[in-house]
Structure formats: C-alpha cells, structure tokens
Amino acid sequence: METVTVRDAMQTTLDNRLAEGDATPMPAKIQARQTNVHYGDKHALKDVTLDVREGEVTSFIGPSGCGKSTFLRCLNRMNDTIDGCRVSGTVQLDGEDIYDPKIDVVQLRARVGMVFQKPNPFPKSIYDNVAYGPRIHGLAANKDELDEIVLTSLEKAGLLAEVKDRMESPGTGLSGGQQQRLCIARAIAVNPEVILMDEPCSALDPIATAKIEELIDELRENYTIVIVTHSMQQAARVSQRTAFFHLGELIEVGDTEQIFTNPKHKLTQGYITGRFG
C-alpha cells in the first residue's frame, strides 16, 4: 500500500505544478547513462544516454533491429531472462540505479510494468488475469479490495464494459484487441509508476489501435509511458517526446513535434520521410 501513497503524493505535487503553470521541464523519471547491451558477441546497444520524463509518453522509433526493444527491456531488467545478455552503464529510476545488486528485480518490475507486442494473457479467467499481480504483491487485504482493483483496472483499460458479464471466462477467449487491453489492465493493476509498451498495436486492426491510443492518452495522467512503435503516425499522435534509434545508437531525441517537423539529424529526417527503413 505504501507505493500507492508515495505515488499519489508525487502525483499531487505534479498536479499542483501543472496547475501553477510551472514552465520548468518535468523531472526525469528514468535516466539512462552510457547504456550498452551485448548479446554474446553482438553489440546491440551502444552508449545510449536518454531521459524519460515523468508523466509523459515517450516513443522509440527506428528501423527493425536497431535496438528499441533491447533498450526498452533494459528499463525493467527483462533482459535478465535472456541467456548471454550483458548490460553495462547505468539506468536510474528516480535516481536509484536499477542494476545495483541491492535492487530487488521483483520490486523493480512491480514499479515498471510492461506490455508486449503480442497479447499474452495467462490461460486463466479474465478476473484472475487482472488479479494476478495484486495477489502476488499483496496489494489487496480482502476479496472486496481485490474486486475493486480488478474493476478499476479494467475500467481504466477501457475493457470493463465489454467483459463485465464474463469475468470468469478465459482471457485467451477474447479478441486480439481485447486481449491487449486485458494485458494493459493486468499491468495497471499492480499500480506501476512506469508502463513500457513494445509495439502494443502491431497485432491489432485500426479500430482496436485507435482504442489503445486513446487509452494511452488517458493513462498519461497517472503513469509515465514508454512506447516502441513502427508507426510514425502513432508516435506523432500519442507521444510528447520521441527518440530515434539507428543500428544500436540513439541518434536523436526531442519533443515529438520538433522531431517530426524539424529533425536535426539527416538520418532522422530520412527515416520519418520514408526514405529508408
């Protein structure tokens, strides 16, 4: 429960600041400094230095194989599960190095949730899918609180109306778009501070995509979001900041508007105008 209060407090200060029209840039939630990733001999990510700001949507774009997913997985240490993957440099979450041996990966991942490219609901009921995270982290003291968390998460993910009569049916029986929103609800349910999304719409049709984009826009109020996407339009629609990767290097990062209207780097320009990649 403690995380909730801390987060809420932060949110209030943030809201206050927004209300006061404070012009200073938002604080960096995640700071990556000189981050390198090797898969065996392959140098997949080279000296990436990047800030992800609190309360914003940051999008990663770039041609296939340039290291977007690799970098995203660094941010909640999902790379730990891959054999032969080595990460160097520092990644800080709220000023704490997440690769510090003292950090508990399990707690880290509870703070930094993730949604994957392919919807991956557990072969359990819709309810159990969403309740899984709160259960393992003991976020609910009793059944009523758990119900409450599940319902609000589904509500926030914009799925409640469609599934409220079938909470006990399997999550795998939903449509692809619904499954992806279920996965988002599942991620929201543990009350993370950051949500990482790796091409969350690549398996979805335009209507489901539009729904998810709408959802991301709403979630921005309460969460810091990082999204990998191959769709320039999507990046332009949902994100405030955009980072462009190429061959494992971060080429350019800036406000989305600036990147799309006035890119500083030739490679960025080439990519967003569709000349390569």
Place this chain on the structure above:
Amino acid sequence: MPLSLLLLVLAVLSAFAYRFGTGRARAIAPGRQQATLHSRPTYHGFYVALWCGLPALLVAVAWVAMQPILVKGLVLAGLPDSYSALPEARLNLIWNDIRNLALGDVVRAAPAPEIQAAAETFRRLYTIGQAALAVLCLVLAPLGARYAYGRVSRDLRARNRVETVITVFLVASSLVAIFTTIGIVLSLLFESLRFFGKVPPLDFLFGLHWSPQTALRADQVGSSGSFGAVPLFTGTLLISLISMCVAVPVGLMSAIYMSEYAHRKFRAVAKPLLEILAGIPTVVYGFFAALTVAPFIRRLGESMGISVASESALAAGLVMGVMIIPFVSSISDDVINAVPQAMRDGAYALGATKSETIRNVIVPAALPGIVGGVLLAVSRAIGETMIVVMAAGLAANLSFNPLEAVTTVTVQIVTLLTGDQEFDSAKTLAAFALGLVLFCVTLGLNIFALHVVRKYREQYE
C-alpha cells in the same frame, strides 16, 4: 524352390526392374529434358519394379494360403472308402499323422500302410505345388515388368500410380494393427464369457476371496476354487498408488528443475540419463526390489518395532515408482517447455518471482499435459508384472497395509497360465476374465489421458 528363396529372387528381379525403369525414363528424356516427363525417372523405376514384384507376390501369398486346403482335400479323397465315413475329429487326427509322417516329424510307431501311401501322396503334391508356384512367379514377374516397361513414356502418370500403391500399403499396415487389437479383444471377450459360464460374474467382480485352485479329479482335496477378484484389484490399486506417490512428485519436480532452473548443458546430460531409467528391463528392477529394497524395509521396520513381511507392497511400489519417474518427468518437461516464453515474460513483467511464475502460470498452463503424462504412467504401473512377482509376492491378501504381501492382477494372470494346465478349466479361463477387466481399466485411462492431452493442444491456438 523354398518360399524364402523365391521371395529373395523376386526382390532381386524387382531391383533390376527398377534399374530398367529409371533407365528407360532417362533414355526417353535425357539430360535437361527430364522436366518434360510427367514423373521423375525414379517413379518410373518404382512403377516397373512394382509391376514386377507385386503380382507375383500376391499370387505367392494366395498360393500359400490355398495350398494346404487343396492338398488336404486331395489326400483325404485318396484314402480308402472306409476312412471317408469317419467323424470329423478322427479324420483330423489321421490328417495330422499323415502330415507328420510326410514332413518327417515324430510319429506313432508303425503307421498303417494306407496312411503311409497317403503321406507319400502328400509329399508329392506338396513338392509339385512348390515347384508350380516357383514357375508361376518366375513367369509372372518378368511379364509384369515387361508390360510396365513398355508403358514408360513421357505422359505415364507413374508417380500417381506408385503413390496409390504406397497408400494401399500404409492402409493395410494400419489395418493389421487395428485387426490385431480387435482380435485380441474378441478372444478375451469369448474366453471370459466361457469363464462367466462357470463362475458367476458377480462372484468374480465382488468376491473377497481369491484362491483359484480347482479340482482336477472329484476326490482331490484342498481345491476350493474361489474366484473373488477384489483382493487382486485392491493389490493392484495399492501398489499403483504407492508407485505414483513416488513418481509424480519426483518426476514433476525434476521436470520443473530441468526445464526452468537447470543450465542448458546440465539438462542435455540429465534428461537422457533420466530416460534410461525407463529402458532398464523390469526384471532388473525386480531383483533390485526383492534383494535390496525389501530386506532394507524389513530391517528398517524391525528397528522401529514394526513387523514387515519379507515381501511387501511397499518395496514393489517404491521400485515401480522409480521405474516410471521418466514417464512423468519426460512428458512434463516437454509440456513445460511448450509453454510459450510470452507467458513467462508476462508474469515476470508483473514482478512475479521465478517460483511464483512456475506455480501460478507455468504449471497450470501445462497441467493438462502433465495429467496426461501421469495417466500414462498409471496405466504403465497397473500393467507392470515383473517387479510385483519378485517383490510383493503371490499371496492374495485383501489388505491396504503396504507392509504386507499383496498380489496384483497381472501377477495372477501369469501364475494362472504358467505350468501345465487344462485349457478349459475355470482356473485358466479366469486369466482371460482378469485380462478383460484390466484391459477395460487401462483402455479407459488411456482414452481419458488422450482426451486431456488433446484439450491441452488447443489451449494456445
């Protein structure tokens, strides 16, 4: 020419036919032109080879099936009139004598002259038959090959023909398996019906006393002949239960360790090693159980002041459990590996620990497959005989005490049928009834297991 030699010759002829067929096809369309053939040259080769070997083979099979009947008819017809009036059973005995005499087996001393004459006819007919068959086949084979060879052309649909024949072969092979099964079941069924004619089914299924000694002569003593199968089934149940108590936890946990925790290299070594357990002959397990485990358990029991029979259900069950560990672990390992990585990633990304992920996500997702593996192991345990014979004894005690000697269905079937037996006594027929019930149980388990496994397959699609 003996049949084996004939078959060999046919095979060699077919091989030549294959060479000729491909050669002819290549000659028709040399080099680059091969693409203009409807079928590749090898198919033409097979086509010719099949025409060479197959008709001759079919004739040979039909001949071998028909010849004894024909010969028998002819030989018996040649006997003096006095014989033709004899009853069928007597005639069959005489026929046996003739055959044995002709084929040089041991016979009763000094056969009658007409029998000797008949044997002579038999031998003559037999030789003629063999020779005729050889000639027929050796004529048919080249004829067939010649015919097919003449048909080889650009447009010949050799591939389709050959594949049709192959399909027929495949169908025939699977039919053999199916009919064998049906045959076994039917024979079990009929013999059981005969048994139930002598012993009421209810006495058999629900009787509490098993002592299958029947009297051969009316004045024999000590042969009560009671066929209550309940002690056997409880014994089977008890031993299977003990073995599952060993195999399921150990198998499942080693599967989880190997698929989730172990280093890839360790797994590459450990998994085959574990599977070797399934390859050890059950007799070996049997004497291991009887000579090592059972005495150990008895000594252990003595030191704790518990009396343990020297042959106990516990010893047999434990060793059998070790034997079927690989059934559980290997199948579980496979299904756990088949759980998509995305499931694990999903759980890890929510902050689940490794053991939480395994307990809450992976094992439930793999559970139907695991259950399938366990059920297969159960049917293996139920059918196991050797270990029980050696370690659990033959005494049909109605007991759930694992420290006592018990016996199982399969063991009793063995003891009923070994040794000199009268073949239609209730005692031997009881084996068929036991077999039938056992068959029904394992069949039910297998069907259930298959059903569960199939359901598992649909899960992620």
